[in-house]
Amino acid sequence: MTEIAFLFAEITTEAGYSGIGFGYSKRAGGPGMYAHAKEIADELIGEDPSDIGKIWDKLVWAGASMGRTGLTTQAIAAFDIALWDLKAKRAGLPLAKLLGAHRDAVRCYNTSGGYLSMPLEQVLENVTTSVARGIGGIKIKVGQPDVKEDLRRVEAVRHHLGDTFPLMVDANQQWDRATALRVGRALERFDLTWIEEPVDCYDAEGHARLAATLDTPIATGEMLTSIDEHWNLIRQDASDFVQPDAPRVGGITPFLRIMALADHRKLSLAPHFAMEIHLHLAAAYPGITWLEHFEWLEPLFNERLELRDGHMTVPDRPGLGFSLSEQARAWTSDRVTVTEPRV
Template identity: 75%
Template sequence: MQNTTRIIANPLAAGLAPGEATTDRIAWVKLSLVFLPLAAPISDAKVLTGRQKPLTEIAFLFAEIETEQGHSGIGYSYSKRAGGPGQFAHAKEIAGELIGEDPNDIARIWDKLVWAGASVGRSGLSTQAIAAFDIALWDLKAKRAKLPLAKLLGAHRDSVRCYNTSGGYLSMPIEEVKERVSMALEKGIGAIKLKVGQPDPMVDLARIEAVRKHIGDVPLAIDANQQWDRTTALRFGRIAEQFSLTWIEEPLDAYDYEGHAALAKELATPIATGEMLTSVDEHYELIRHNSVDFIQPDAPRVGGITPFLKILALADHKKLQLAPHYCMEIHLHLTAAYGREPWVEHFEWSEAMFNEKLHVVNGRMIVPNRPGLGFSLSDQARAWTRATHEAGKRP
C-alpha cells in the first residue's frame, strides 16, 4: 500500500476568510504625488562633504482611503532630493491590493502589501510607499472611533515637548540662525537643534557657543548628519560637553551600531540616531548594541505606524528616550503615547500643506482635539500635485 502525505496549506498565510466580525471594506484609494517647494535651498553636512545637493523641495506621497460605509483616512510618506516618484510608482502598483479588505485588519494588510512587493525588499523605498497606506488606515480607525489617534493608542500626555530644527542649517550665517532661533522661541518652542559638520570643527564650536550664549539655558542639541568618523566624533563630543547639549545626533554613519555604542559609553552627552533606518530590524540593532540614548525612528521611513509601534515597544523595554524625526503631524500622536517624556521635531515647512495648524504653548506641542491625525490636504497641496492614481470606486 502506497503511503501518501497530505499537505494542508496554512490559512493564516494569506489571512483567514472574512467572518461575521468583518463589517466594512475598503472601496477606494487615491494616491497623490505632491512636491513642496522650500523658500530657499538649505544645506547640512552632507552637502558640505559633497554627498548631496542642497535641498530645494520635498516630495510627499499621500494616500486617501474610503470604505463602503463612508469612513475615510489620510496618510503620507515623503522623500528628500530623490525617491518620491519611486515611492509613488510602487504605491501605484500595489494600491489595488487594498480594495475589498477590512480596514480594521491593519497589521495583516501591512504584511500583504509588503509581500506583494517583496522582490524589491522589505525595507527602504518599498515600505516607505506602504507607510502612506498604513498611516491612512490608522487615521481612519481613530476617526471612526471619534478620537485623536493619541487617545486611541492610549495617551500618556496631551502635549509633547518640541524643538525646532529648520532655523539651524549650515547654509545660514550665524546671525540668521540666531534670528530664526529667537523667532522659534517667541512662538513657544521649547528647544533648538543646530546643524554641525563643517570641514573645520572649530567653526562648529564657534556656532554652538554663539547659540548657547544667545538662548541661555534653553535645551540645545546638535546634528552632524552622519558626516564624522569615530575619532572626530569622540574628540568633538568631549569638547562640546561644556555646552550641556541635550544630545548629539547622527555623529556617525547610520549603520555604525558599534561606533555609536562606543560614543554612548564614552561621552556624557546623550547620543541620538535612527532617522535614516527603514525597518524594525535595523532599529533593533541600534537597541541591541546599546547605540543610543535617544532613539529617532521616522514613521514614514520605517513603513508606517504599525512597525513604528513595534520599535516603541523595543525602546521602552530598554528604557530609551524618544525623539522621532520630522513629520510632526504624525509623530505628535505617537510620542504622546510613549511612556517616557519624549520630544517631537517642529518644522514649519509643511504647514502650507494642511488646512489645520498645530499649536505650541510653553515649549510643548498640543495634541489637537480632532479625530484621527487631525489634518486634511489644503488647496495649496492640491495645486502642488504632479500625479495622481485611483484604485477601486469611490462610494
C-alpha cells in the same frame, strides 16, 4: 535641497469613512515610491480596514522580491498611516487617544533655523524668533570642515539661550569615529540635550562607543527604514534617544513596534520630521519624548498645531486631525484611483 516629493493616500470605505496618510522623499526617490504604491494599491481592495497589521504584512509581501526595507516599505507608509487615521476617526478619537496617550502635549524643539549654510547672525536671529513663538528646545547643525567653527557657533547659541535652555546639535553623519569622539568631548561643556547622528547611521558599534564614552546623550535613527535596522541600534545600546520616522519605516504599524523595543530598554524617543503624525505617537510613548518642529508642511494642510510653553498640544480632532489643503491638491502632479482588485 530644493524640493520634497510627497506621496498621499486617501482611503475611503464602503461605509463612507475615510483616512489620509503620506510618505515623502527628500531629493531622489519620489517617483519610484509612487510607482510601487500604484502597483500594490489594489491589494487593499476587499480588506477590512480594521485589520491594519494584516494589511501591512500583505503589502510588504506583495513587493517582497524587492526587499522589506527602503523604498518598498516607504511606499507602504502612506497606506498604513491612512488606515490608522481612518480607524481613529471611526472611533471618534484623536489618534493619540486611540493608542493610549500618556500626555496631552509633547516638548517641541526647532530644527529648521540652524543650518550650516546660514551665517551665525541669522542662526541667532532664528533662535530668538523660535523662543518667542514658544518653542521648547533648539537644534543646530554641526559638521563644518573646521571643527573650531562648529564650536564657535555652538558656544554662541548656548550663550544666547542661557545655560539651561535645551540645546541639541546634529552632525548628519559627517564625522568618522575618531572625529566624533574628539568633537563630542569638546562639546561636553555646553550641556547639550543630545548629539545627533555623529557617525554613519548604520554604524551601530560606533554610536555605541560614543554613547558609552560621552556624558552627552546620543541620538540617531532617522535614516533607517525598518524595524530590524532600529533593533540593531537598540540592542547594542547605540543611542539614548531613538529617532524613528513613521513614513520611512513603513508607517505607524512598524513605528509602534519600534516604540515597544525602545520602551523595553527605557530609551527616550524623539521622532524625526512629520510632526503632524509624530505628535500623536510621541504622546503615546511612556518614556521621555521630544517632538521635532518643522513648519515646512503647513501649506499642505488646512489645520495647524498649537505651540504653547515649549510643548505641542495634541489636537482634539479625530484621527490625525488634518485635511489636505487646496494648495496641496494644486501641487499634485499625478493621481490614480483604485476601486477594483487586479485581475
